[in-house]
Amino acid sequence: MEFSDCVVIEGSNMAECHPVAFRWPMKAKAAGAKLVHVDPRFTRTSAMADVHAPIRAGSDIAFLGGLIHYVINSERWNGDPFFREYVVNYTNAATIVGEEFQDTEELDGVFSGLMRYTGGVEEWPFDGFLGRYDPSSWDYARGPDRAAAPGRRGPPFDDLIRSLKRGQPLRDETLQHPRCIFQIVKRHFSRYTPEMVSNVTGCPVDRIVEVAETILANSGRERTTAWAYAVGWTQHTYGPQMIGCCALLQLLLGNFGRPGGGIMALRGHASIQGSTDIPTLYHSIHGYMPAPSALKEHATLSDYLRSEASAEGYWANMPKFLVSYLKSMYGDAATPENDFGYDWHPKIIGDHSHLPMFVAMAEGRVKGMLCIGQNPGTSLNASVERKGLRQLDWLVVKDNFLIETATFWHNAPEVENGSVRTEDIQTEVFFFPSAQVAEIDGSFTNTQRMLQWHYKAADPPGDCRSDPWFTHQLALRLKAMYADSELPRDQGIRNLVWDYDPDEPHEIPGEPDPEKVLKEVGGYYTDDPDRHLGGFGELRDDGSTTCASWIYCGVFPEPGRNLSKNKEPDPPGTIGAHLNWGWAWPANRRVLYNRASADPRGEPWSERKRWVWWDGSRWTGYDTPDFALQKPPTAPADPNGIGLDAHSGAQPFIMKPDGVGWLYNPAGLEDGPLPTHYEPAESPVANPLYSQQNSPVLKYWRRDDNRLAEMSEEYPIIITTYRLTEHYLAGAMSRWNPWLSELMPELFIEMSPELAAEKDIGNTDWVRISTPRGSIRAKALVTRRMRAFQIDGRIVHHVGMPWHWGWEGVVTGDVVNEMTALVGDPNVSIHEGKAFVCNVEKA
Amino acid sequence: MVVSRRDFLRSSLGLGTGTALGSLVGLGTDLTPAMARAQELRIRNAQATPSVCPYCSVGCATLVHTVDGEIVNIEGDPRSPHNEGTLCPKGAAIYQLHQNPNRMTQVLHRAPGATEWEVWDLERAMDRVAELVKETRDETFLEQLPDGTRVNQTTAIFALGGATLDNEWNHMQQKLMRGLGVVPIENQARI
Numbered sequence A: 001m002e003f004s005d006c007v008v009i010e011g012s013n014m015a016e017c018h019p020v021a022f023r024w025p026m027k028a029k030a031a032g033a034k035l036v037h038v039d040p041r042f043t044r045t046s047a048m049a050d051v052h053a054p055i056r057a058g059s060d061i062a063f064l065g066g067l068i069h070y071v072i073n074s075e076r077w078n079g080d081p082f083f084r085e086y087v088v089n090y091t092n093a094a095t096i097v098g099e100e101f102q103d104t105e106e107l108d109g110v111f112s113g114l115m116r117y118t119g120g121v122e123e124w125p126f127d128g129f130l131g132r133y134d135p136s137s138w139d140y141a142r143g144p145d146r147a148a149a150p151g152r153r154g155p156p157f158d159d160l161i162r163s164l165k166r167g168q169p170l171r172d173e174t175l176q177h178p179r180c181i182f183q184i185v186k187r188h189f190s191r192y193t194p195e196m197v198s199n200v201t202g203c204p205v206d207r208i209v210e211v212a213e214t215i216l217a218n219s220g221r222e223r224t225t226a227w228a229y230a231v232g233w234t235q236h237t238y239g240p241q242m243i244g245c246c247a248l249l250q251l252l253l254g255n256f257g258r259p260g261g262g263i264m265a266l267r268g269h270a271s272i273q274g275s276t277d278i279p280t281l282y283h284s285i286h287g288y289m290p291a292p293s294a295l296k297e298h299a300t301l302s303d304y305l306r307s308e309a310s311a312e313g314y315w316a317n318m319p320k321f322l323v324s325y326l327k328s329m330y331g332d333a334a335t336p337e338n339d340f341g342y343d344w345h346p347k348i349i350g351d352h353s354h355l356p357m358f359v360a361m362a363e364g365r366v367k368g369m370l371c372i373g374q375n376p377g378t379s380l381n382a383s384v385e386r387k388g389l390r391q392l393d394w395l396v397v398k399d400n401f402l403i404e405t406a407t408f409w410h411n412a413p414e415v416e417n418g419s420v421r422t423e424d425i426q427t428e429v430f431f432f433p434s435a436q437v438a439e440i441d442g443s444f445t446n447t448q449r450m451l452q453w454h455y456k457a458a459d460p461p462g463d464c465r466s467d468p469w470f471t472h473q474l475a476l477r478l479k480a481m482y483a484d485s486e487l488p489r490d491q492g493i494r495n496l497v498w499d500y501d502p503d504e505p506h507e508i509p510g511e512p513d514p515e516k517v518l519k520e521v522g523g524y525y526t527d528d529p530d531r532h533l534g535g536f537g538e539l540r541d542d543g544s545t546t547c548a549s550w551i552y553c554g555v556f557p558e559p560g561r562n563l564s565k566n567k568e569p570d571p572p573g574t575i576g577a578h579l580n581w582g583w584a585w586p587a588n589r590r591v592l593y594n595r596a597s598a599d600p601r602g603e604p605w606s607e608r609k610r611w612v613w614w615d616g617s618r619w620t621g622y623d624t625p626d627f628a629l630q631k632p633p634t635a636p637a638d639p640n641g642i643g644l645d646a647h648s649g650a651q652p653f654i655m656k657p658d659g660v661g662w663l664y665n666p667a668g669l670e671d672g673p674l675p676t677h678y679e680p681a682e683s684p685v686a687n688p689l690y691s692q693q694n695s696p697v698l699k700y701w702r703r704d705d706n707r708l709a710e711m712s713e714e715y716p717i718i719i720t721t722y723r724l725t726e727h728y729l730a731g732a733m734s735r736w737n738p739w740l741s742e743l744m745p746e747l748f749i750e751m752s753p754e755l756a757a758e759k760d761i762g763n764t765d766w767v768r769i770s771t772p773r774g775s776i777r778a779k780a781l782v783t784r785r786m787r788a789f790q791i792d793g794r795i796v797h798h799v800g801m802p803w804h805w806g807w808e809g810v811v812t813g814d815v816v817n818e819m820t821a822l823v824g825d826p827n828v829s830i831h832e833g834k835a836f837v838c839n840v841e842k843a
Numbered sequence B: 001m002v003v004s005r006r007d008f009l010r011s012s013l014g015l016g017t018g019t020a021l022g023s024l025v026g027l028g029t030d031l032t033p034a035m036a037r038a039q040e041l042r043i044r045n046a047q048a049t050p051s052v053c054p055y056c057s058v059g060c061a062t063l064v065h066t067v068d069g070e071i072v073n074i075e076g077d078p079r080s081p082h083n084e085g086t087l088c089p090k091g092a093a094i095y096q097l098h099q100n101p102n103r104m105t106q107v108l109h110r111a112p113g114a115t116e117w118e119v120w121d122l123e124r125a126m127d128r129v130a131e132l133v134k135e136t137r138d139e140t141f142l143e144q145l146p147d148g149t150r151v152n153q154t155t156a157i158f159a160l161g162g163a164t165l166d167n168e169w170n171h172m173q174q175k176l177m178r179g180l181g182v183v184p185i186e187n188q189a190r191i
């Protein structure tokens, strides 16, 4: 971001929520860059920006769609050959889509292929889908099939991969074909004019134009624009589409793979990136491979590879990733004969994510829970989550303080008001006190995919233990219990490799050795565990390499060289990527797809934006090149090749089967190949663009205690939620901390002077806020930072609330999540916490 | 409220077990003597250990100062290209995640229907949790669906949490759960 000429922050209040990272856009600004903030509120980020574009919560696709419309119809974009060269060569703009595809412009807000949802299995009726798309009509138009005969079963799996070859996508590099993606995109956004977008978002027309002109002026050969977002873009029923819409715009502007460009996801937690890469998430296994599923063609290892690997692009290597992963699970017991233990690996049978799990729990379908470092007692539609906790037979909470999840049986609101009796709650509850960061050795992965090691400085007090200690001790006990079992169902746990005891005794008895864990994640040669893997190029699909996470491969390339411990910043004044500070996956690359920082011939697009280039014999530059190092820019694609051979030397997006960035997603998303403006599940506004009001495929869990508001006068106000600098999430790491609690003691609701006047509410008055799920009290903060929006010809009020409080801790307050709903996105099941409706009255 | 240096040290070192709200907030307002002491120690004989802020995802690097194994100060690591020695208010308060009398240091157990906690021995609690995990897993394990699809799993145990925790823990936790067949595994990245 330091190298950006313009930074647009949208869906984030970076100055307050990622304060130290905000110094980088500020440094860019000091060097002359423009700073733009798009947000319903005027926050400290807005105060530092050159332009603040106010939009109502949930209308970002309309806003970004408006920018796309403006950009591709602008003189500058059509006049500067850079944009066309980037877009034709590095995106799928020229690719032609099949004839069956129909757009939302044709079908009034839905794409072709919409069906009623009939999937799922009886054993798991909690998927929440209302409708579903059959995406087959979204595919590219293709030339003749090039699949090879299935051939022999692996390993090696090359025959299997070759059998996945498909016909080459058809292209029109003049971008004139009516079904080429550029023309489809152009038609799709043709009605997203500044006037229409203003009508939808409430942002004044001149502000929309100002933002569009600013990004256009700061994109091109010589200049780059970056976007930054946070959960303001994810907590929606169409969050991935918001991010996709930004990606579409950034690709059109030539801002990917280049210094100062791209999209920065500002994630919320110290190692949220790590816990996504190393997925404590139901839907994926290490390195972004999907979890084996009973709902897909995943019966055997070969079936799994057939449905998930791709013949072209880097995912053709999936057999190596998966087999090396299975070796890390089952060790010597994983052999080619037993498909490397694939059958022992559990399969998911539906959506087992946070929201459906609590619905299942409230219905008595979940018996036990291990809750380690999370506070669901104050989480979404909190009374439903606590109903779930009351149905459990047992609950383990491991945390620093006695958080609400640990005391739900004792003094939750429903216990205090007498509607639930403690004596009737049959849950057995454990509380384990935790060691804190400075008391343990280990690594976090930050939002730039960088692993950084932290060292133990002191012993934890009393019975406080690290989280690895807990899981290690639990595993050792369970391994012992199953050690002699001959039951087929127990062979997975029996054969599970669990070898983390330290070689030297640790000061805390029973602590595992975290470097042994990291070694297994990064990988080693199966027959010589002291030979670590230096990078994912060394992985094999025959079991000779053991590696839990292919993307982390190389973090620990030899015994004694844990690269996450690197602490050598670049000397001041040099241009560089600080490659010796920490270690970023993959392969210590700092800018992904950075081949795109050079033109198709391998030359830097400009001297000013030099990053990675071809020096005549190899790729080189300031960063680790994200490309085959020796592959010349002129190398032709092999139409019959697999993996990267199928790409030419000018196709930078090596993970994509067609080697280019996707403006349009021919597959992979549940809710359509292009972003389209829908209203949030709850909105006081009728969709001004289509008669389809909401996403037709959003997820909703229908329950009496999870009612959604109708569009009515009962709940006319838009509400959004957010974080404060001084607190952290559900408060578990801040509300017990006297310094932070003193800085920010109380829950409040921010509202505009106009709304306050209408409701006769004065600053600091108590206010009651209600939704169909719940009702809470907070103090009013009447401020110009909030505004009413003019939407579709009428005034719509907007309020905002931070959500850090609960009934425990040094400072307490009502739980804002009593008001949120279990409704979410169809791709990732994230709830819609950033845009819903409420009513507000003086309390 | 006046807090003597001795009182501050006693509560900040976790020796005091009282959690009186008033005195804590009071401490927040009068740190001068303690801070002065911490500064002094940092210069004279404190040991600095590199660490990372456990709050947001920026990954600010810190230095943890200890004297005789006791944390006395945590501040930004000036070498870090991310934060160049700076920290935000949360990062600047990491010290209190560690040195905080509100911190729990004993294992607690609440029996079904009970109205109060009971202090439990750590090993006893671990044994009981392992027993419960095994019992629940074995009772609810699903080898296959009625159509014969092999699934080898259970959805009756939910493992939640992880985004503020180490990579190494995340690996161990998801590996143990998947090894057992427990498929509902989630962390804050979802919500």
Ligand code: SF4
Residues within 6 Å of the ligand: A018, A019, A020, A021, B053, B054, B055, B056, B057, B058, B059, B060, B083, B086, B087, B088, B089, B090, B091, B092
């Ligand atoms: S110091 Fe602040 S900005 Fe830095 S990682 Fe910690 S919480 Fe984030």
